[in-house]
Amino acid sequence: MKYHQIITLRDGRKCVLRNGTKSDGYAALDNFILAHSQTDWLLSYPDEISFTVEEEGEYLQKKTDCDNEAEILAEIDGRIVGTAGIERVGKHEKLAHRCDFGVSVEKDYWGLGIGKALLYACIDCAKRAGYRQMELEVVADNDRAVKMYQNAGFVEYGRNPRDFLSRYSGYQEVIYMRLELTED
Ligand SMILES: CC(C)(COP(=O)(O)OP(=O)(O)OC[C@H]1O[C@@H](n2cnc3c(N)ncnc32)[C@H](O)[C@@H]1OP(=O)(O)O)[C@@H](O)C(=O)NCCC(=O)NCCS
Structure with missing residues (x-):
């Protein structure tokens, strides 16, 4: 899906939230690897990431060209500092009403409002x-x-105490959250 918005961050800087294209492959992959090396809260380790720059660019372009999935990049002064996306939960008709959300922001840029803006862009x-x-x-x-999601209206519907088994900290409990987007 296409998306374009310019927001003003807490420190006054401008940040562009936009869909990606093939030419963003290098910058987006760089950001992805960095974000995955900065916390232990994401699914994969940097050494498990095997896409090439070309594959990342094609992935972004495919998300932009389709009408029910999105990958949004947060860009400050030409640098990709965060990404977020939605994807359909499954291809079956009975699952067509549900999408999954994921987000990460480079640590140096936390607390400026980027994560929240990416979340609301994806809700949109x-x-x-x-x-x-x-x-x-x-x-x-x-x-x-967790706080960011609760503030946006997400509610918990379950937990798995042994969802992740971290190299660094052992089992990590994961909370499942959902947000209803329609009344019916
Ligand atoms: C979670 C993450 C995306 C938040 O991004 P961010 O740009 O720092 O978030 P924002 O600045 O928009 O703040 C969003 C909310 O986070 C919370 N928050 C921000 N700073 C905080 C702090 N210092 N302490 C606690 N909560 C804080 C607040 O609820 C804030 O909402 P508010 O502005 O309405 O008060 C970012 O920390 C990140 O990428 N973490 C690593 C990857 C990750 O955990 N992804 C989510 C996997 S489910």
């Missing part, structure tokens, strides 16, 4: 795409993220 895309429910999984001790 999810509504435009006709989804009725947005879902996510978050590590229980990721307070900043």
Whole structure:
């Protein structure tokens, strides 16, 4: 899906939230690897990431060209500092109303309002795409993220105490959260 918005951050800087294109492959992959090396709250480790720059560019272009999935980049002064996206939960008709959400922001840029803006941009895309429910999984001790989701209206519907087994900290409990996007 296409998306374009310019926001003003807490420190006064401008940040562009936009869909990606093939030419963003290098910068987006760089950001992805960096973000995955900065916390233990994401699913994969940097050494597990195997896409090439070309594949990342094609992935972004495909998301931009389709009408029910999105990958949004947050860009400050030409640098990609965060990404967020929605994807359909499954291809079956009975799952067509549900999408999954994911987000990460480079650590140096936390607390400026980028994560929240990316979340609301994805909620907007999810509504435009006709989804009725947005879902996510978050590590229980990721307070900043849990708070952000609760403030946006996400509610917990379950937990898995042994969801992740971290190299660094052992089992990580994961909370399942969902947001209803329509009344019906
Ligand atoms: C979670 C994450 C995306 C938040 O991004 P961010 O740009 O720092 O978030 P924002 O500045 O927009 O703040 C969003 C909310 O986080 C919370 N928050 C921000 N700063 C905080 C702090 N210092 N302490 C606790 N909560 C904080 C607040 O609820 C804030 O909402 P508010 O502005 O309405 O008060 C970011 O920390 C991140 O990328 N973390 C690593 C990857 C990750 O955990 N992704 C989520 C996986 S489910």
